[in-house]
Amino acid sequence: METHFLSKLLISVALVGIIGVFVRVYNAVVAEPRRLQSAMRKQGLKGPPPTILLGNLLEIKKARDAAAAANAATVKGPPPSHNCGAALFSFFGNWRNQYGDVFMFSLGSLQIVHVTEPEMVKEITTCTSLDLGRPTYEAKDRGPLLGQGILTSNGPYWAHQKKIIAPELYMDKGMINVIQESTMALLKSWMKKIEADGGLADIKIDEYMGMFSGDVISRACFGSNYADGEEIFMKFGALKESESKKVFMSTGIPFLRHIPTKSNREAWALEKEIKDLILNVVKGRKESGFEKDLLQTVLEGAKNSNMIKDVDRFIVDNCKNIYLAGYETTAVSAAWCLMLLASHPEWQQRIRDEVVDISNGQIPDAEMIRKMKLLSMAINESLRLYPPVPVVSREALKDMKFGNLNVPKGMNLWTIVTTIHTDPKIWGPDSYQFNPARFANGITGACKFPYLYMPFGVGPRVCLGQNLALVELKILISSILSKFSLSLSPKYVHSPAMGLVIEPGLGVNVLMKLL
Ligand code: HEM
DSSP: OHHHHHHHHHHHHHHHHHHHHHHHHHIIIIIHHHHHHHHHHTTTOOOOOOBTTTBTHHHHHHHHHHHHHHHHHHOBSSOSOOOHHHHHOHHHHHHHHHHOSEEEEEETTEEEEEEOOHHHHHHHHTOOOTTEESOHHHHHHTHHHHTTSTTTOOHHHHHHHHHHHGGGGSOOHHHHHHHHHHHHHHHHHHHHHHHHTTSEEEEEOHHHHHHHHHHHHHHHHHGGGHHHHHHHHHHHHHHHHHHHTTTTTTTTOTTGGGSOOHHHHHHHHHHHHHHHHHHHHHHHHHHHOOOOSHHHHHHHHHHTOSSOSOHHHHHHHHHHHHHHHHHHHHHHHHHHHHHHHHHOHHHHHHHHHHHHHHHTTSOOOHHHHHHOHHHHHHHHHHHHHSOSSOEEEEEESSOEEETTEEEOTTOEEEEEHHHHHHOHHHHOTTTTSOOGGGGTTHHHHHOSSGGGOOTTOOGGGOOTTHHHHHHHHHHHHHHHHHHEEEEEOTTOBOOEEESSSEEETTOOEEEEEEO
16 A cells, blocks of 8 residues: 555656656747747847757758868868858858848757847947846856856856956066967977978978967966966867867757767766866965966955855866967967968068067067057958957847847847958958958058957957957067068968867968078
């Protein structure tokens, strides 16, 4: 009798559990997307029709596969034009032609409003309300990679983290020294290689750009524990590699991250290893040291705050976030800029003349790079054509209004940087060409609406490492130009690809000669 009652109870509990899971799945996959879609449709917003579960993912996959095949088959040598958006996001172009600057689409169950209308872009990107934040799906879908550090957090917790981290990323003399040392290491390795190859070397520069950028970040973050930092970041590189394969095509499909697939299990294991390694360094610090690096700042910030409940997690997530934000973005920016200068010998020579004139054979310092106007123009132009981060994304954390559009809580807003950066209506008829001269009078002179130039984002969530990145790029590129002459290798195939950032999919091969 008692056994019968117990088994009945168990079955009832199991049933309630199953129904509970079913309701949650139904809400996430069907009800919530429908609610958001219907709220937008009522206001006249159109977009490609989504399917349940996948949204518009299949259409996106088809367009990406077609573009990749076309790209690999054709563009060898210097690219005739730099329409990165068409190579990577042809689907946005097609939908924009059909539905206009503002339309909606779905990635899985994720509902997104695409915005390239200038006034609305301005309103969104400069909105200071904490009700508009970074998309919550980023932390959910890419948890092992991002955690809840400054990149993904929102509200007062984000504002608090920003206060702790931002001052550490201001440029000071120590940081300039670190950049100069990393630059010298790179120049030496190239000189050796060129000599060994008889005066002319064909160098795949991407790997070296990564080493340079990783070196700077490891030293900035971990100071004298720099060697530990390198090991941590190597593991993080492996984690990033496996996670970047999931970008786009697994975005917005709920529960995928909880399934113990081979790649998820690998990611979980790496996540744990990275956490243990970082906390080991932290333990050493508590016992022995006083340092003035980013780790120490985060450590002290966490200890002195009553808002941070899980100190270990705060430290680990922010180390990962800084590395993720600053490593690859800077490395690919340098690679794209050198590709452009190798393909435009006239600009290369003009900038070299300026550099030699100002630096007189030395590795440039902060004062010198401030004077290098042509170099800044070329870097601005390179970041316009190849912005590493192609989308500035936000989520309405409460019901909000932009322009005439009521945006319900949970809706994502995407500003497509590649489209905006190359729109002929904004930049003129040569918008797909490399023409640094357009920046001769700064950003305001180059573009009808300066707030539409956004390689580092705009508004309250603007990149905190912008100055650091620009100084890195200026010191590195000016030093390279003053020592070597560059031309594009016949091996170069133009292949913009989307990992976590826009990267040269098949690398950048440059023919390098000592001057
Ligand atoms: C050329 C190199 C870089 C580019 C193109 C770049 C671009 C960006 C972009 C587009 C954002 C998002 C802005 C937004 O959502 O409005 C961002 C955020 C951020 N970046 Fe960078 N970044 C670069 C280098 C760096 C470096 C070197 C660091 C630090 C070491 C860094 C740290 C950050 C941080 C902490 C954030 C988050 C800011 C926040 O949410 O409050 N970035 N970056």
